[in-house]
Amino acid sequence: SQQGEEDPQALSIQEGENATMNCSYKTSINNLQWYRQNSGRGLVHLILIRSNEREKHSGRLRVTLDTSKKSSSLLITASRAADTASYFCATDEGNDMRFGAGTRLTVKP
C-alpha cells in the first residue's frame, strides 16, 4: 500500500518560477526521500531528510519536514524546462520505502 500522498497531482509553471510540491504521510518514519522520474525512465534520488531534521538544501532544491503534521514539502527554485518530470516522495518506515502517486511537474519554456 502507498504511504505518502503528493499534492498537487499536477503542476504547470513558467521557466524561472518556483515549484512547490507537498507530501503527507500517515505513520512514523525514519526518513523521507524525494525522487524524480523523467518520462519512460527510472527514478533518480534527489534528497533525503531524516526524521530529526527540519530542513535540507541541495542546489536549487529545498526540502522541509514537519513530523508533527506528518508532512514534507519540496521546493524547486528558478525552475528550468529540464525539471519537467514526476516527483515522488518515499517514506522509510523501517523495513522498506513506500512511494506516493507523485506530482507531475511541467515547466514551460
Place this chain on the structure above:
Amino acid sequence: EAGVAQSPRYKIIEKRQSVAFWCNPISGHATLYWYQQILGQGPKLLIQFQNNGVVDDSQLPKDRFSAERLKGVDSTLKIQPAKLEDSAVYLCASSLDRVAYGYTFGSGTRLTVV
C-alpha cells in the same frame, strides 16, 4: 560507477504467456528490490533481497510471480502466466545503505500484456 542494469527495456506478450526480467545491481550493493509501477501510480514493492535471501515478499503475487537472486548479485523476476493487469513498468533498485543514501533505480522494463 555503472548504474543498475535492466533488460529488456520493453516487452509485449499475450495474456497467459510467461516473461522474465533481469537486473544487475550496482557492484557491492547487498540489497536489491523489485518494484511494479502501474501507469499514473507510484512504485509498489514486490520483493526485497538481502544478498541472496528474501527479506520481504509480502506483496508478491506468488501464484504467478517468482523472483530469485541465486548468487547474491543479479536477479530475475518472472511472471507466469501473465494477466492484462500485469501491464506496468518493472523497476529494479539496489542500495548500499537505504537509510543513508536511498535507492539507485534502473531504467525499468515496460511490460504490455495484450
